Amino acid sequence: ENEKFSLICSVRIFAYYFILRYPHLLKKHPTMLYTKTSLVALALLCSHVSAFAPQVRTPSTTSASFSPTALGVSMVSTFIDPTYDDSRDNSGSKKLSRPERKKMERSRKRSRKTGAYRLNSNHVSYLDKTSTLDNVMTAIKRAQNLHDANDIRVIGRFLLEGVDDSFAYGYKGSLLARLAVAALRLDEYELAQDAINMRETRFASSMMPFESAAIIRGWNRADKMNEAFSRLEKELSVPSDLSDAAASKDIILHRAHSLGTIASRHFYEHDPTVALKACNMLSELAPLVRASGLTAEELKLPWSHILDGSVECGPAFASIARDTMTAFSVEE
Numbered sequence: 001e002n003e004k005f006s007l008i009c010s011v012r013i014f015a016y017y018f019i020l021r022y023p024h025l026l027k028k029h030p031t032m033l034y035t036k037t038s039l040v041a042l043a044l045l046c047s048h049v050s051a052f053a054p055q056v057r058t059p060s061t062t063s064a065s066f067s068p069t070a071l072g073v074s075m076v077s078t079f080i081d082p083t084y085d086d087s088r089d090n091s092g093s094k095k096l097s098r099p100e101r102k103k104m105e106r107s108r109k110r111s112r113k114t115g116a117y118r119l120n121s122n123h124v125s126y127l128d129k130t131s132t133l134d135n136v137m138t139a140i141k142r143a144q145n146l147h148d149a150n151d152i153r154v155i156g157r158f159l160l161e162g163v164d165d166s167f168a169y170g171y172k173g174s175l176l177a178r179l180a181v182a183a184l185r186l187d188e189y190e191l192a193q194d195a196i197n198m199r200e201t202r203f204a205s206s207m208m209p210f211e212s213a214a215i216i217r218g219w220n221r222a223d224k225m226n227e228a229f230s231r232l233e234k235e236l237s238v239p240s241d242l243s244d245a246a247a248s249k250d251i252i253l254h255r256a257h258s259l260g261t262i263a264s265r266h267f268y269e270h271d272p273t274v275a276l277k278a279c280n281m282l283s284e285l286a287p288l289v290r291a292s293g294l295t296a297e298e299l300k301l302p303w304s305h306i307l308d309g310s311v312e313c314g315p316a317f318a319s320i321a322r323d324t325m326t327a328f329s330v331e332e
Helices: 002-021 036-047 068-080 098-114 133-145 149-162 172-185 189-202 209-221 225-235 246-268 272-292 303-313 315-327
Strands: none
Touching: 133 149, 133 172, 149 172, 149 189, 172 189, 172 209, 189 225, 209 225, 209 246, 225 246, 246 272, 246 303, 246 315, 272 303, 272 315, 303 315
């Protein structure tokens, strides 16, 4: 019996030796550490079996001398630590298939060769001259939603410096407007201004009123009212002659929306000075709205919000808000 027990212990000792050298074997036989003979063999290995000491190489034993303490520490870090040799595979992210990994690697190599603009996104990992309108729009949307200021700056450098005006088949101006809105969301005011200036200088003929309104709302949200009103006059200016109102219907619509948003927000923020300025400009716009043929359903101005906010600021402000509503023939 003693010989049999000794033989079993010897086999276990050899098993531990190889597991120390090749820790991945434990995954195939995870229960071998918990038997009685295994524990006895481990004790023998740590205290009495010095013949194997010169051959053991662990991260904690760099000399030829055998250290039972170091061996114990090594085994704990190898077998007990749940992240050992598995942390990359169990990160919680979806493991890519081999074709997907190859595709990503080819994209990275190509981006390094072409001097592409690297992004943090896995979906659109870089931008270069071969990128499409959808690629850039997707990258901007992701950066805005995840508040990734680094990516929005990289996208800004790409659009401002990396491509010419013909990029995206003439839609670069729209991309610059979208970039400006996202930059304002992330408090990247200098980048937003650079994008707006390039759009105004090079793409003035293709600027769309709804893009201008979105930029104005961005400045309003950032409480940069000088920039908001300046952009309103530059990009959403309206004709003085009522006979030209029908041709400027879209501009009038978005100018009214922008002013309504400004009035509502600043009444609720108890900043009636800015709100009153917006209300006065809305009253001046009312004749052009009627001449253009816009209906109340098309306008959909936030009258209830404007009135409720003005009431919070005081009776005098509420009276001015009601006068503005009357100019648009809107009843309370």
